Amino acid sequence: MKLRRLAFSVAGCAAITLVATPAAQASTVFDFLPIEIARMIPTGSADAVQPFLPPVFAPPAPPAPQAPQNQPAPQNTPAPARYYQNCTAVRNAGAAPLYRGQNGYAPHLDRDNDGIACE
Numbered sequence: 001m002k003l004r005r006l007a008f009s010v011a012g013c014a015a016i017t018l019v020a021t022p023a024a025q026a027s028t029v030f031d032f033l034p035i036e037i038a039r040m041i042p043t044g045s046a047d048a049v050q051p052f053l054p055p056v057f058a059p060p061a062p063p064a065p066q067a068p069q070n071q072p073a074p075q076n077t078p079a080p081a082r083y084y085q086n087c088t089a090v091r092n093a094g095a096a097p098l099y100r101g102q103n104g105y106a107p108h109l110d111r112d113n114d115g116i117a118c119e
Contacts, residue, residue: 082095082103082104083104083106084098084104084106084109086109087109087117087118090104090109090117090118091118096118096119097116097117097118097119098116098117098118099115099116099117100115100116100117105117
C-alpha cells in the first residue's frame, strides 16, 4: 500500500513538472494561438497596461424634417334652416318627430334627451 502511494506521488510530481514548465514560460495569449491568427491581432502598448476605453459613438443624426400633414378642413355645422319654437309648431308643420342631427332638431324640443324630439 505504501509502495502504491509512493508510485502515485512520484508520477503526479513528474506530470506537474512536465506540464507546468511550458505553461509558466508562456508570456501572452499569442503563444497559444496559431501564427496566422496571432498576426491578425494588433499588438501595442494598450494590450495589458492601458484598459480598453468604451467605444465612442457618433452623435445621433438629427431627425428628418417631417412632411406637412394635410389637416382636415374644420367642420362647420350650418345653423338649422328651420327653427321651431316648440313642439306644437313642429306638429303643425308635420315634421314630428324630429331626430337628433335632422334639420330643425333642437335640444329644447327633446325633454328626455334621448335624441327624439316632440315624440
